[in-house]
Amino acid sequence: MKNVKKSLSINLNSFKILVFICFFSFSFNGKAQVNWTNDGNSYFKLEKNQLVTYILPNHDVKTVISKKQLTPAGKIEPIAVAHFVFSIDQQKVLLFTNTKKVWRLNTRGDYWVFNFKTNTLTQLGKSLPPSSLMFAKFSPDGTKIAYVSKNNLYSESYESGEIQALTTKGTGSLINATFDWAYEEEFSCRDGFRWSPDSTSIAYWQIDASEIKKFYMINNTDSIYSQLVPLEYPKVGEKPSACRVGVVSLSDNKTTWMNVPGDASQNYLVRMEFIPSTNKLLIQQLNRKQNKSTLYIADALKGTTNSIYSESDEAWVDLFTVGNSRAIDYTNNFSFLKKNNSILWASEKDGWRHVYQVSLEGKPEVLITKGEYDVIDLKHIDSKKGYVYYLASPNNATQKYLYRTKLNGKGKTELLSPESLKGSHDYSFSSNGSYAEHTFSNHYTPRTKEFISVANHKALTEEESIVANLKKIEEKPTTEFFTITTEDNIEMDGWMVKPTNFDPNKKYPVVFYVYSEPAGTTVKDIYNVSRNRNYKGNMAKDGYLYISLDNRGTPAPKGRAWRKSIYRKIGVININDQAMAAKEILKWDFVDAARVAVWGHSGGGSATLNLMFRYPEIYKTGISLAAVANQLTYDNIYQERYMGLPQENREDFIEGSPITYAKNLEGNLLYIHGTGDDNVHYQNAELLLNELIKHNKQFQFMPYPNRTHGIREGEGTTEHLTTLYTNFLKLHCPPGGR
Numbered sequence: 245m246k247n248v249k250k251s252l253s254i255n256l257n258s259f260k261i262l263v264f265i266c267f268f269s270f271s272f273n274g275k276a277q278v279n280w281t282n283d284g285n286s287y288f289k290l291e292k293n294q295l296v297t298y299i300l301p302n303h304d305v306k307t308v309i310s311k312k313q314l315t316p317a318g319k320i321e322p323i324a325v326a327h328f329v330f331s332i333d334q335q336k337v338l339l340f341t342n343t344k345k346v347w348r349l350n351t352r353g354d355y356w357v358f359n360f361k362t363n364t365l366t367q368l369g370k371s372l373p374p375s376s377l378m379f380a381k382f383s384p385d386g387t388k389i390a391y392v393s394k395n396n397l398y399s400e401s402y403e404s405g406e407i408q409a410l411t412t413k414g415t416g417s418l419i420n421a422t423f424d425w426a427y428e429e430e431f432s433c434r435d436g437f438r439w440s441p442d443s444t445s446i447a448y449w450q451i452d453a454s455e456i457k458k459f460y461m462i463n464n465t466d467s468i469y470s471q472l473v474p475l476e477y478p479k480v481g482e483k484p485s486a487c488r489v490g491v492v493s494l495s496d497n498k499t500t501w502m503n504v505p506g507d508a509s510q511n512y513l514v515r516m517e518f519i520p521s522t523n524k525l526l527i528q529q530l531n532r533k534q535n536k537s538t539l540y541i542a543d544a545l546k547g548t549t550n551s552i553y554s555e556s557d558e559a560w561v562d563l564f565t566v567g568n569s570r571a572i573d574y575t576n577n578f579s580f581l582k583k584n585n586s587i588l589w590a591s592e593k594d595g596w597r598h599v600y601q602v603s604l605e606g607k608p609e610v611l612i613t614k615g616e617y618d619v620i621d622l623k624h625i626d627s628k629k630g631y632v633y634y635l636a637s638p639n640n641a642t643q644k645y646l647y648r649t650k651l652n653g654k655g656k657t658e659l660l661s662p663e664s665l666k667g668s669h670d671y672s673f674s675s676n677g678s679y680a681e682h683t684f685s686n687h688y689t690p691r692t693k694e695f696i697s698v699a700n701h702k703a704l705t706e707e708e709s710i711v712a713n714l715k716k717i718e719e720k721p722t723t724e725f726f727t728i729t730t731e732d733n734i735e736m737d738g739w740m741v742k743p744t745n746f747d748p749n750k751k752y753p754v755v756f757y758v759y760s761e762p763a764g765t766t767v768k769d770i771y772n773v774s775r776n777r778n779y780k781g782n783m784a785k786d787g788y789l790y791i792s793l794d795n796r797g798t799p800a801p802k803g804r805a806w807r808k809s810i811y812r813k814i815g816v817i818n819i820n821d822q823a824m825a826a827k828e829i830l831k832w833d834f835v836d837a838a839r840v841a842v843w844g845h846s847g848g849g850s851a852t853l854n855l856m857f858r859y860p861e862i863y864k865t866g867i868s869l870a871a872v873a874n875q876l877t878y879d880n881i882y883q884e885r886y887m888g889l890p891q892e893n894r895e896d897f898i899e900g901s902p903i904t905y906a907k908n909l910e911g912n913l914l915y916i917h918g919t920g921d922d923n924v925h926y927q928n929a930e931l932l933l934n935e936l937i938k939h940n941k942q943f944q945f946m947p948y949p950n951r952t953h954g955i956r957e958g959e960g961t962t963e964h965l966t967t968l969y970t971n972f973l974k975l976h977c978p979p980g981g982r
Contacts, residue, residue, distance in 0.1 A: 378393070425922065446491070501547055560886065642739075661701070667689065753788055754841070796810060843869075877925060906939065920952050
């Protein structure tokens, strides 16, 4: 149901805490984050099967680990490193290889340690199954490495190789130090344990999914007899997995459980971190409806807790995750400020997403960012100089720029991104804040990067300067951004691509691309924003007008009221906004109201169905992929966050579900779903098929055997899907001006 995720409360450390060291990570779109050294004056890269470092400001390159050093004894090829992390003293480095996917990302694999002093390469967990280790990390003192295997937590001594099982009862349903499907999908929680600052114990999450009902997917293609694929999946209205936090002592393997108030199966524990230089934990709890957030300080030795902060919202309290990087060891952390024993916190309590200082000692909170705009992302904290750097865009919700202000809340907001570069900026700051990798793109400028000096935002070399090379990089714009106001007085951002040989005296077919739910926006001023990945060929050259719009409820930086107006109204308010905007667009002289198509994937597939069923007078052709046809089939964390509990307001779930209106289908519908979709279950397809059949509604349906939510696996899948999509669109919504 979600292609992208955004959330709310902040995750960037302002000083070296535990293993505040460089690491290599992969994002969902395949772009790696910058891997800065501890001193902040250079960065690491994996190049040609070896690890190198680039020293700034001249980008002088130096080999750190050669191919030969990455080649295990008795082998002729170096290991293929996907991720690396150094010990605090930088004398050893953990290397992650032979990775395997767990749900969305490759978080399982093998780990090796390279020792710079002895020039040796040693594999960890040799007695455990291959490619079973997860989230390995050094203890702060560098003598041990902890990791997860088969839902149990282990510690291994580097010197002796002795493996210590810290938990032993992990199963498919009792999950230690990592998370179940729902926590990973909806809270981006993956890495489920933390070393204590003194290296004597480890705090970890334990998820008990034993009471979660299994949803069975069916594999009909890998053997003569069908195979059941079980998945612990808490549907909306079903109680969540029970969750608790424990601290295990390495001296005796005993776990002390933290006494966090509330029913463990009616609350979520979404953050947990040792407070630096203490034996205390900071834990964040969300209630089941996710409209109340509470911070607890827990004594790791005794298990006692006390509440220090809470906030609530009439809709939901967001989790704000920094950078959207989806790193493989990613989970939701805190941003500690050691100087005044506080954390940075994001809240919408004044109507806008702003950053606050929240004291761990009960002192009054401090509002840091101020004004009628949203903080989009936190990028860097400079505790010495007293600044916080963040992304925002007060004047254009489709773009983002770097700003800074004083940590004490008394400074002015300063724009740092070059005013001449209109579009979307992002930054990766070095550890000391002196340098940053700056990336920029807009709808006619491919993503480009430079390394800058933060003090003056100038490129380190003329050759890499974005400003100096902009004219060489820019392309002829083909995408136009616009705003449109509906009859309900709702102003929406949109983009459109007109046919290549556009003639204003002709009428053209229009194809709307929709998502529309709280998990993502489609109208962003970035390169390739208007590319239709499912269309074979060029839509503009073929004569289509291609449009996308962001309605209320999408996570655009337009304030709390915009984002949370959709509470309990998914499938209603977003659908009405899209239809009313389309209604205004159909008034344009060059739009052919007889040739109107709409398509979307996941939440966009749901929107496509709703638009086709509820506004058949507008939308004549629809292509829906991986759609939630009935909201009562989706997972509890996502659906209850935005819709409430069906035990209390079931009518809202029914009103927002496409299946409720299937009997109204009049146009041409292509419905596509993977039978192995663990996210939006194939069950949705069969429920909707039955409803359409009942009302004798004719349509085209394409199931993809064993394909998951992205419908990408399997030989020939992408070619087949894009051919199907394109042929159906051309047949029922012919291109070209008339």
